[in-house]
Amino acid sequence: MRLMRRSLLPLGFAVFAGSRPALADAPVALEGAEVFDGERRIGRATILVADGVIGAIGPSGSVAVPAGARRIDLAGRAVVPGLISAHSHVGNSAGAETGGRFYTRENVLAQLRQFAAYGVTTVTALGLGPAAFFDIREEVRRGGTDGADLLGAGMGVGVPDGTPPAGPMNLNDSQVARPGTPEEAREAIRAMARRRVDIVKLWVDDLNGTVPMMRPEIILAATEEAHAHRLRVAAHIHDLEQARIVVRSGVDIVAHGIRDKPVDAALVAAMRERNTWYIPTIQINEANYIYADRPELLADPFFGRALNAGLRAQFGDPEWRRSALAGAASSREEVAVNQRNLKALHAAGVRIGFGTDSGATAIRIPGFAEHRELELMVEAGLTPEQALRCATGQSAELLGLEDRGLLRQGRRADLLVLDADPQADIRNIHRIRAVWQRGREVSGALG
The missing domain is CATH 2.30.40.10 (Urease, subunit C, domain 1)
Structure with missing residues (x-):
């Protein structure tokens, strides 16, 4: 039950x-x-x-x-109130590069300071956290680091050879648990509970059929085990059918927007019945082209505060801009579908949280991504007040945090x-x- x-x-x-x-x-x-x-x-x-x-x-x-x-x-x-990200990552990029080798105390704390400078005062790292995550989290909780507070899922749970792809993202084995059976999934969750993770992350997506998708029996076993340990479960999805599967399996949070098809009445009804949260992460796809679309951002002091030298050089490179724009059509369409689905789900009374996947790759820029997400939510049809509710009080409620989010x-x-x-x-x-x-x-x- x-x-x-x-x-x-x-x-x-x-x-x-x-x-x-x-x-x-x-x-x-x-x-x-x-x-x-x-x-x-x-x-x-x-x-x-x-x-x-x-x-x-x-x-x-x-x-x-x-x-x-x-x-x-x-x-x-x-x-x-300070903004609360319920879906970000830390320590997984430096300069214009992405990879597990960048997960150091100094890099994580620098990114948390950048989040705080942009008004994001609580950050939830949804996976990719090796053992060092727990020591850094405790240091942050003791105070004195002058950055955003840090919650997280530790490693997170994927499947063998699945999402997140280890090769393209330069990940190592300490960053993602990859169980192959339901019992292995349960043991992975038990290990994370012993480390006192704040939340459980499941990577379900098959990257448009290019990698194995997490099987429903593994999703169900991991979710049941997490709930036995009083932990909430956030599921990484992309498609409508994946969303149906994870909601049916009892996850607490759909951690990305649905970007392939419009949501339907059956899914809306299931999410409302189960009180499932939804985090649209619209900026995840916009990040693929906005910096090429808008080279004038490089002269904007507000944006410039978020840039390191590597990203500034990349965004200023005409060849990089041409390449980014040449491949932008699918990302633009996914942003549009995501926005329409956000509007429909919000109007139907589904509970909406806030996050961007910032920090998962170098171009998903901590702090700036959250500001763009608010703008994209308003473009989707939410009022500024509704978007701010998602990013403050509602994200606190999603995370079970009763000490912040509301003034x-x-x-x-x-x-x-x-x-x-x-x-x-x-x-x-x-x-x-x-x-x-x-x-x-x-x-x-x-x-």
Whole structure:
């Protein structure tokens, strides 16, 4: 029998939520900004921050500011919760290259700092994490690294010779478990549970028939075992039929958008009945051509902050641009199908989370990808407020995180201060003035 969804909190959540020492900074009052709290607009407000959490929040004039508090005037600005990525990767690229050899402490922490600079204050690494992932995650949880908080699936589970393809992605055997039988899949999940992963990742996709697809009996065995350990399961898919299989198998999260066909009434009904989450990851395909389509991005300070020298050289190469554009037709079509399916699923009441697959390859750029995803979600037909809900409160709920995602009393003071209101224009999310994490400013203006 399927476990009740409320019981499926990540096994490591209690440790994560309470592992850092309490902060003892003087209270800070953020006053006068237009505030979106992750669920609704509350207008001009005061946010009182103390000991890393929100001590009080309410309309301007309604919050008692204690004597000795530091007061920061944010009149004319906007505040939203820190963004939460439920599907990213870390440590799998450097420069313009991709591969497991780049998974080092220094590289992972640098990428987490880049995420935070772009306002992504919590990152979920959905697989490709070798043993070093667990040590880095614990270091991040202890604090002092000035980057996004890190959750993850450790290695993740694929199948022999399947997705993710080891050769093209330069992966090593420590990055993906590849069971060949249901019992081997169960043992892989048990091993991950012993390492206290936050979530389980299954790679199901067959890459358009070019590699073996994960068999339904393995999906079912892995999902049942994960639920026995109170772990949520996210499934990597591409096609409508793959989505049908994983939803029928009881996974909790469809971790990529459906990009081959329109969703149908049967799938929508099944996802609603099972409370299955959906993460569209539209930018995953747009990344294949946007930098060739828009060479002017290289002169944009907001984009430039995310670029390393290797990517800057690649994107500036006319031959690379010609090659990228020559092969762009299929990616453009997949973006369009993905957007239509997002609109249909959202309108039908399916629960939508937020992620981009950023970091899986070099061109899926941490931080910038998340900003583009918000724009693509709005282009698909969501309002800016609906897209922001997906990226904040709803992604926290998807991950079982009850301490962040909403600007509410007692929750973490993870927030963005913006120079303009993103509910008026989602592109205003670019106009970051400051990023706060656990009640401290960790990053300033971009560009």
